[in-house]
Amino acid sequence: MTKRSSPWLVASLSLLGACSDEAVDVDRNAVLRDLADNVLIPTCARYGTSARALATALDALCASPTAGLLGQARDQWWATRLAWKEAQVFQAGPFEALRMQATVDWYPVDASAVEATIEGGDPLTVDSVASLGANRRGLPGLEVVLFDGAIADEALVARLREGAAPSRRCQYLVAVGEQVARTSEAFVAAWQPSGGAYGRTLATAGQGSTLATTREAVDLVVNQLSNTLETLQVTRLSVPEGSRNGGTPQPERVESSRSNASVAEVGAGLRGVRAIYLGTYGARSGLGLTSMVAARSPSLDRSVRAELDACEASLRAITLPLQRAVLEQRPSVDAAVTELGRLKRLLRVDVANLLGVTISFNSNDGD
Amino acid sequence: MGALRERLRAPVDSASLGALRALFGAMMFIGVIRFAARGWIRSLYVVPTHFFPYVGFSWVRPLPAPAMYLLFAVMGASALGLALGWRTRASTLTFALSFTYVELIDKTVYLNHYYLVSLLAFLLAALPSGATLSLDARRDPSLARAKVPTWTIWLLRAQLGMVYFFAGVAKLNPDWLLRAEPLRTWLLARSDLPVLGPLFRHRATAYGFSYAGLVFDLFVALALCHRRSRPWAYAAVVLFHGLTGWLFRIGIFPWVMIVCTTVFFDPSWPRRWLRFRAPATHVWSPSSRRPELVAALYLLVQALLPFRYLLYPGDVLWTEQGFRLSWRVMLTEKSGDVEFRVRDPRTSQRWTVHPLEFLTPLQARMMAPVPDMIVQAAGMVRDDFARRGLPDVVVTAEAFASLNGRPARRLIDPTVDLGREGDSFAPKRWIAR
Numbered sequence: 001m002t003k004r005s006s007p008w009l010v011a012s013l014s015l016l017g018a019c020s021d022e023a024v025d026v027d028r029n030a031v032l033r034d035l036a037d038n039v040l041i042p043t044c045a046r047y048g049t050s051a052r053a054l055a056t057a058l059d060a061l062c063a064s065p066t067a068g069l070l071g072q073a074r075d076q077w078w079a080t081r082l083a084w085k086e087a088q089v090f091q092a093g094p095f096e097a098l099r100m101q102a103t104v105d106w107y108p109v110d111a112s113a114v115e116a117t118i119e120g121g122d123p124l125t126v127d128s129v130a131s132l133g134a135n136r137r138g139l140p141g142l143e144v145v146l147f148d149g150a151i152a153d154e155a156l157v158a159r160l161r162e163g164a165a166p167s168r169r170c171q172y173l174v175a176v177g178e179q180v181a182r183t184s185e186a187f188v189a190a191w192q193p194s195g196g197a198y199g200r201t202l203a204t205a206g207q208g209s210t211l212a213t214t215r216e217a218v219d220l221v222v223n224q225l226s227n228t229l230e231t232l233q234v235t236r237l238s239v240p241e242g243s244r245n246g247g248t249p250q251p252e253r254v255e256s257s258r259s260n261a262s263v264a265e266v267g268a269g270l271r272g273v274r275a276i277y278l279g280t281y282g283a284r285s286g287l288g289l290t291s292m293v294a295a296r297s298p299s300l301d302r303s304v305r306a307e308l309d310a311c312e313a314s315l316r317a318i319t320l321p322l323q324r325a326v327l328e329q330r331p332s333v334d335a336a337v338t339e340l341g342r343l344k345r346l347l348r349v350d351v352a353n354l355l356g357v358t359i360s361f362n363s364n365d366g367d
Numbered sequence: 368m369g370a371l372r373e374r375l376r377a378p379v380d381s382a383s384l385g386a387l388r389a390l391f392g393a394m395m396f397i398g399v400i401r402f403a404a405r406g407w408i409r410s411l412y413v414v415p416t417h418f419f420p421y422v423g424f425s426w427v428r429p430l431p432a433p434a435m436y437l438l439f440a441v442m443g444a445s446a447l448g449l450a451l452g453w454r455t456r457a458s459t460l461t462f463a464l465s466f467t468y469v470e471l472i473d474k475t476v477y478l479n480h481y482y483l484v485s486l487l488a489f490l491l492a493a494l495p496s497g498a499t500l501s502l503d504a505r506r507d508p509s510l511a512r513a514k515v516p517t518w519t520i521w522l523l524r525a526q527l528g529m530v531y532f533f534a535g536v537a538k539l540n541p542d543w544l545l546r547a548e549p550l551r552t553w554l555l556a557r558s559d560l561p562v563l564g565p566l567f568r569h570r571a572t573a574y575g576f577s578y579a580g581l582v583f584d585l586f587v588a589l590a591l592c593h594r595r596s597r598p599w600a601y602a603a604v605v606l607f608h609g610l611t612g613w614l615f616r617i618g619i620f621p622w623v624m625i626v627c628t629t630v631f632f633d634p635s636w637p638r639r640w641l642r643f644r645a646p647a648t649h650v651w652s653p654s655s656r657r658p659e660l661v662a663a664l665y666l667l668v669q670a671l672l673p674f675r676y677l678l679y680p681g682d683v684l685w686t687e688q689g690f691r692l693s694w695r696v697m698l699t700e701k702s703g704d705v706e707f708r709v710r711d712p713r714t715s716q717r718w719t720v721h722p723l724e725f726l727t728p729l730q731a732r733m734m735a736p737v738p739d740m741i742v743q744a745a746g747m748v749r750d751d752f753a754r755r756g757l758p759d760v761v762v763t764a765e766a767f768a769s770l771n772g773r774p775a776r777r778l779i780d781p782t783v784d785l786g787r788e789g790d791s792f793a794p795k796r797w798i799a800r
Contacts, residue, residue: 214557344704350774354552356553359732
């Protein structure tokens, strides 16, 4: 190439780039609208319904404690917990305003403080449990009472019947269950057009919304996914595996170990991430982040989708409860940590760079 | 040579120099107030427990919180003194020193325009910027000067001209010319804006902006120097900085440039606009015997600094060796992710350390794609383990970065013990290329 021809070559290549087929990007507000309508609002609604069903199941259990009703309450706790973990991916807007983390899911729960609350003499009503410390209520607090691997189910049912009906233990279950349900209903309402209309806030970002620009809203969404993945990778898996302890496993750092729900909860969080990325939740689907990514880099979009699958597969390979898996299935836990780290990197580095997203780490990551 | 010296020493009206000082000081005063009002003193200099000093400046440390607030108060007061021309030299020097001290504390807050502010402040301290339009000149007419040597004005013009020119030269790279990056990514992110927003979704718009920006940067200073093209060039300055200020979050920088480029106007412009008379006194005489030589040496250093990247292997946008202090403005959209792996060779114990365990979110984000800050962070991890009684740990980094929309790739050789490397001006062989 001669010096004289260089500028012409640059100009020609630039012109070619400017006029190539991939000239128009997706409408980002349309993506945000679809995400709100098809994913975020339905995810919250599902959690809200599930939380109310849990409160009902706890009422039924405490009205007449039996092993069968205990099993039903546990099943509903699991369903609520997984629905919560899906909804928990988007920790902005109503999630922050209603302090959902502190009300519903503080980690780590203080099991002995929960027992002390039950053993104590203070009234156990919806109002009184609302003023309890965050580490002695919420779904983890219910887990402490509903699941106790140290004693047989019959003994646990007998505990629910102790003393004058309803027992203190049942008063706690009913009050906390109701408090969780009411908070969840407020959470759901805050997303609905008839309530706080946060779904609309997100969908109309940059068009008179409190989210001043579309960019701010897209940043928010991508950051929620990235931060969730970091929490799943680091706090939920890597730390119990011993990453902060010189490699010595710390099974006591496993979340939801009484119910053995830990791995399923990580899977639910991952499903929440998948739903937002793909714009698909249950039978509903529309535009998602995938649309914006694929418009600019189909190969990156394929990589993200493949990594989502790889993460799910790696979690399926953990067949033991996590507190045992960190001791007995370390290669599987390692593999899951690695895959979640890869997915996090794809979103935090590749997707963020492609979409011009400013990453804002969650300073509460970890505990 | 003699003729050139005569031309450089020829007296010109001191009014534009005074106006530049007053306007620059006012901008800095607003800037300091804005900085404090946004809580940045606390979040950037009080809350963090670790900092990223520049090579050779590790002695510059944040002061205890009350002293840090006091330092900013001094900076704000001196900026006001600079604006008003009160004890001008002392105010300007105080501002320059306090501002530069703060900037040297932590690399993660480096911005090209902060560097420019430091340079301009020191230049204004060295030049007779209080000779007119100042309280000093009003209070003591013997301090007033109607004229200053031509070179004083041209020194400032050259400094500002270099900012634009080297910003233009830096844009002569394949990403800017052939991919319209990173502008394409940034414009897409602002496609919600009224009127222009829909245009930003088109690739052709990004190319148009890229080439317009390139031509602007390369030639605007030249056009500002010529009387006939100056009005058009200044209109372009206002349009360019107004547009970038509207599109991107770049604080007061656009206004600083709009204000500072008035130094390209005819030196008497404030006198004609404000209709005030020149003081009936003489020309300012520098204390140095060869001021033009000192100024030329300064400009030579400024002209060479942007090319120091040639001393290092690899793409400067990727390695960032020779990146700072070079007017590489708005050239990269770079994202990174890093975690540190720590191993005790004696016991084979292993840890994974995430940046948020010891850095603020902003520091973690700024550090992640930049090799020299990653090695500094690795040193912090090593020091932390040493304090815990493990002085011999090996610290490696799992660091990946993406530049201007390209797929992420490894940024740091994961086999190198970064804890023992430390930051320096030497080429960083452990950067993956």
